[in-house]
Amino acid sequence: MSDSPAFGFDTLQIHAGARPDPATGARQTPIYQTTAYVFRDAEHAAALFNLQEVGYIYSRLTNPTVAVLQERIATLEGGVGAVCCSSGHAAQIMALFPLMGPGTNVVASTRLYGGTITQFSQTIKRFGWSAKFVDFDDEAAVAEAIDDNTRAVFCESIANPGGYITDIPAIAAIADKAGVPLIVDNTSATPYLCNPIALGATLVVHSTTKYLTGNGTVTGGCIVDSGKFDWSASDKFPSLSAPEPAYHGLKFHETFGPLAFTFHGIAIGLRDLGMTMNPQAAHYTLMGIETLSLRMQRHVANAMDVAAWLETHEHVAGVTYAGLPSSPYNGRVETVCPKGAGALFTVALKGGYDACVKFVDSLEIFSHVANLGDTRSLVIHSASTTHRQLSPEQQKAAGASPEVVRISIGIEDTADLKADLDQALNKAHG
Structure with a gap:
């Protein structure tokens, strides 16, 4: 065809x-x-x-x-x-x-996967390259960070781990004006x-x-x-x-x-x-990929259901899912991700780091793995794993502070997912 x-x-x-x-x-x-x-x-x-x-x-x-x-x-x-x-x-x-070449740089978002931040801040130095990390919500700062040695601008559409949505048209206009x-x-x-x-x-x-x-x-x-x-x-x-x-x-x-x-x-x-x-x-x-659209529809529907429920839970301090009306990134969904805000977000627990660890250890349906995007629902405490190598300031900027866990919602029955989350939250808070 x-x-x-x-x-x-x-x-x-x-x-x-x-x-x-x-x-x-x-x-x-x-x-x-x-x-x-x-x-x-x-x-x-x-x-x-x-x-x-x-x-x-x-x-x-x-x-x-x-x-x-x-x-x-x-x-x-x-x-x-x-x-x-x-x-x-x-x-x-x-x-x-x-x-890139020796002496050149890439301007990158602070909201990136922890491994990417390490790759850009440490590993690429061995090639003679460097990275400038900027809050991409501050468009003026992005434009200012681009200099004569900048060769690319880098961001995530839906940022890992927080599920933040980047204003791609605005950033694209800045990069285009700079000729990169x-x-x-x-x-x-x-x-x-x-x-x-x-x-x-x-x-x-x-x-x-x-x-x-x-x-x-x-x-x-x-x-x-x-x-x-x-x-x-x-x-x-x-x-x-x-x-x-x-x-x-x-x-x-x-x-x-x-x-x-x-x-x-x-x-x-x-x-x-x-x-x-x-x-x-x-x-x-x-x-x-043959079932991508079917899976993503279910991922998004499940994430919206679970995130909205978590936002009302007594042991939860906050949820970062951009699909929620309470999210500061909700306004970007229609333009950047018109079919939904994905299925990745973080949840801040009222008990801080210790509660996060207990919560992760108490889950039964959710798999504790360093991965996302599976048909199965997944969870990880980013600050002690995927973003562990970052400084506290970098963790906070990336949306991976010690009091939050990253959740990747799968395509299971949401009633079962909420029941599993509820029992683990209750155990984490005694």
Whole structure:
């Protein structure tokens, strides 16, 4: 089928990128569990290695199963291409890799997953890169933080752990005025709830481990390219606009146009960083995406029900769910996430840190894991786990203070979820 935007989301999540296997007629995308691919002849091999022809060389670079997943996610996000890789963290490095160089920086939101904050504040220093963390609710501060060495602006559509919604159109306008790309992590929202590219984002990254796969079986990441950024408008992005020595002076943007970033991600990023997604992981994720809209509808409905109930509980000091009228981010739902505010939020307990620990240990249906976006409801105390490496100030800025727990609402019966939460809250408070 043609991956035309005329098809609805529910159709595309099943069919985009997939065709019956030409060799066998298999309807489900096969797992091409192979390392390498036979060339037709020497001329064919040379054309592939010179980027003169698109095809399969070696599974570190390209694989037919992974290629279907890339096309499907790109279609759902409204991008021109995508590159899948081994994890969400790999996707973040892969997204920055063509843009950054020694002495350059990325302006990032303070409301990010704790592992991302550590990656940006510590690990990327080894590349000679740096990050400036800014409260993205303060648009003037975001604009002020961008300088001549800034190469990207980074945020999450629905921030982990608090479920805060970023004003993507406003941030996109700031990035566009500065001539730098906006990268949006759309993991918590998925393309069903939020379309960052339509709102002005240049690149979208995902931890496909979460809602896209939806069943807690495999890790993966993806970078989606909007194809709308002019990489040659300045000298800030030589990896994409200047001659590439490894390909005899080929200029990616001049040669591949809107697909420049995608081709660079494969031909340079995967080639040299090796952050490859394996075909079995791609297969699991493809199967998960087939039910994405159905799951997200249930996730959102359940989250709204549970969050509203928790907000009235005697042992709860506050709930951060943006879908609630009491949330300061509720006004952004209609614009940024018109189909719902996701299923991730934090709950502040009146008993503080100790009550949080007892609460987590007392839950029965909720699984205590370092993950989100599963069909199962999940819980974690971020301050002592995913955000433990951060300072108290960073934890507070990220929405992961010691008195809060992060909840990822699944698709179970909400009556059962509320009963489990109630008994655990009562135990946590004696």
